[in-house]
Amino acid sequence: MIKRILLSIVLLLITAYLVMAITAFNRKPEGQVCHDIQLIIQDTAYAGFITQKEVISMLEKKGISPIGKKLDRIRTKTVEKELSKHPLIDRAECYKTPSGKLCVEVTQRIPVLRVMSDNGENYYLDNKGTVMPPHAKCVAHLAVATGSIEKSFAMRDLYKFAVFLQNNSFWNAQVEQIHVLPGRNVELVPRVGDHLIYLGRLDNYENKLKRVKTFYEKALNQVGWNKYSRINVEFGNQIICTKK
Missing domain, CATH: 3.10.20 (Ubiquitin-like (UB roll))
Structure with a gap:
């Protein structure tokens, strides 16, 4: 019993010492100046x-x-x-x-897309979908969105698409430009290959780009990346290609 009491007293003394030591260490000298x-x-x-x-x-x-x-x-x-x-x-x-x-x-703030619309607007969108000024110095590769772009469309649809591209290593490296046509139809300008990728409306874009990548691997690697001028994946489960 006495041993337990002594042990409790020792523990209390150690705890009190530690509290005092930490307090003394964190205490700033009175009147200390920020230098x-x-x-x-x-x-x-x-x-x-x-x-x-x-x-x-x-x-x-x-x-x-x-x-x-x-x-x-x-x-x-x-x-x-x-x-x-x-x-x-x-x-x-x-x-x-x-x-x-x-x-x-x-x-x-991390930019994910540069927007340069036909109406003269020029800005970045960050990874939260908010607008950043065009003078931001961005050191990472970003896709550029051009064409008939309303700011509301950019901040909602294009923003989500840009985040998808940034999180996908293949398409982040491949897509150089996103061009928006009247009616909010979208075509992509890739970095590799002399062709356009026509998505149509920005719905189900993950599946559309998955089909394009499969086409790249199974077809373009065989016939050459410059055989077609346009790859259309607007409609489900089909790819329409236009030869040069």
Whole structure:
């Protein structure tokens, strides 16, 4: 019984010590000043570049730069809110370090499609279906959508199609251009082969492209990739090819 009591007391003392040690470690010296911003940028392989210089400039223009300010007066939620307003930033997370730095972790918006419509509109769509400005610096290969494109059609149908392409390694590498004809009929310009792929309406596109890929493997590999000018898979369970 005495051993149990002693063991309980020892455990309580150890727990109290650990709590005090952690508290002391995390306690920031009174009046400590922020001397630097540490920036972590996610998704640099796909998205536009957000540099430390740009982040600092944004904060300075808003009058909320943390450099030289006391850590206990820096409002991280305000910094996150202002950075998230940037057209290329999806979200921002900020926290302070015991060494006097403000760490900023930025998640960029990831473009999946470039839209250049006949009505003069020019923009990107990101992986959430929202519009990004055309000056975004995209480092990944993206398909370009052209033709008769209404923004509502782009943000709903073309967006879903673009996400499918991006998640499919074969078609992401093969499709260079998505051209929208009047009536929202769609044809694709591939990177390999001198032909067009006519899908018709953007319904059941996964099955349509599956048939095209099978045709590639069983037919074009035998007769050559430049034999046909047009491959039509608009109608179910058939492929109509137009010879050059």
